[in-house]
Amino acid sequence: MTKMILLLCSVAVAGIADPEPLTLEQALELARTNSSELRAARMVAQAAEKGIEAAGLWNNPILKMEAEGIGGDLNGFNDGEYTIGLMQRFKRGGKRKHERDIAFQAFDASGNVVSEVGLKLAEQVRLAFIEVMTQQETGKVRAEQEQLGRAFVEVAKRRYEAGGGSELDVVQAELALEEIILTQTCCFGDLAAVQETLASLIGISMKQLGETVSPYYELELLEPLALDDSYPALQRLAAESEKVRAEARQAKAKDASDVLLGAGYKYEAAGNIDSFVFSIAMPLSFNKRGRAESAAASLRADAVLAERAEVRRKLQAELATALALYNGAMVEVELTKNKLIPKAEQAYELSRVGYDIGRFSWLELIAAQQNLADIRIRYIISLRDAHLARAQISKFMKEGV
Numbered sequence: 001m002t003k004m005i006l007l008l009c010s011v012a013v014a015g016i017a018d019p020e021p022l023t024l025e026q027a028l029e030l031a032r033t034n035s036s037e038l039r040a041a042r043m044v045a046q047a048a049e050k051g052i053e054a055a056g057l058w059n060n061p062i063l064k065m066e067a068e069g070i071g072g073d074l075n076g077f078n079d080g081e082y083t084i085g086l087m088q089r090f091k092r093g094g095k096r097k098h099e100r101d102i103a104f105q106a107f108d109a110s111g112n113v114v115s116e117v118g119l120k121l122a123e124q125v126r127l128a129f130i131e132v133m134t135q136q137e138t139g140k141v142r143a144e145q146e147q148l149g150r151a152f153v154e155v156a157k158r159r160y161e162a163g164g165g166s167e168l169d170v171v172q173a174e175l176a177l178e179e180i181i182l183t184q185t186c187c188f189g190d191l192a193a194v195q196e197t198l199a200s201l202i203g204i205s206m207k208q209l210g211e212t213v214s215p216y217y218e219l220e221l222l223e224p225l226a227l228d229d230s231y232p233a234l235q236r237l238a239a240e241s242e243k244v245r246a247e248a249r250q251a252k253a254k255d256a257s258d259v260l261l262g263a264g265y266k267y268e269a270a271g272n273i274d275s276f277v278f279s280i281a282m283p284l285s286f287n288k289r290g291r292a293e294s295a296a297a298s299l300r301a302d303a304v305l306a307e308r309a310e311v312r313r314k315l316q317a318e319l320a321t322a323l324a325l326y327n328g329a330m331v332e333v334e335l336t337k338n339k340l341i342p343k344a345e346q347a348y349e350l351s352r353v354g355y356d357i358g359r360f361s362w363l364e365l366i367a368a369q370q371n372l373a374d375i376r377i378r379y380i381i382s383l384r385d386a387h388l389a390r391a392q393i394s395k396f397m398k399e400g401v
Helices: 002-015 024-034 036-054 095-162 167-202 232-253 289-356 362-394
Strands: 062-068 081-090 259-268 273-281
Touching (some): 081 273, 095 362
Antiparallel strands (some): 062 081, 259 273
């Protein structure tokens, strides 16, 4: 019984254990696995693939049977004529080939839609992951600031009780601590909000979402990039243009009339005569409707190419803007890390030592400490800006595509 209780307790503890830390790669994999939008896009692509199998197939032959001269003034079935045969439609003008081309280009376009949806999802996950990391790192600074604030309050109280400080110092220290706690409370709300967003994107609950981990304080130098024509949106529009051009060729082929050939067997009961029969049928194309439809489809194909050129221009501008923002954010990160933070730390140490020997007031010490915390948070925000720009760039690189 005791062993059973221990086993149940161990299971309960395992059930309430904290979730494992979450990396960006794990978040992206979860999103790809759980995304309904991505799953729907894949199903559409699979349906388009099935359409290739059906496109351009021969029409099924037609079985035809006729009976003439039965009953009435004739002798029942004995004077009748019976014909049975097969008829087959032959498409002319390359219609079957054009059908296959249309189906293949539709499949190509749907495959690129899957890639587009995947890119969009990955970008959203990256951005949400960065926001969570930013709030986590900001929360750590606020927590350290709170610890220092509580220590300041204790020091101020001891000095006041020992007669070496004033009640004003105690009040100022407590006020500074309350401001820190208020800021930290707001930070908790911001963290919960971005965590909800990330959990929703990757398809898990908040209880399953562990602490996000990444090399947040590391940045890499990027070489100048150019937009590649293999980008999914450009590939999709190119496939759509080819699909419409195939539709134009198919429309033009309508002017080439199909041929309906028939062959069969005929039996004349009155004379007991057997014979073979053949037939051919073909519409007369007096009105060339296909030519007009083809011209309209060609214009639509040109419109898709024009749209592709505009999308390419916007994407190239987006890439250039993201690179500029990333490089600018990197400069700010380096300056904050190498210039501002060391100076702020030095100012805080000088204020603390000066306060201990009576050269600086309590208010100046608190101001130096708050300034250091603000600069550290500014450093985190600069890193956030760099990572957000880097996330925008990722979708143009192999890691995103």
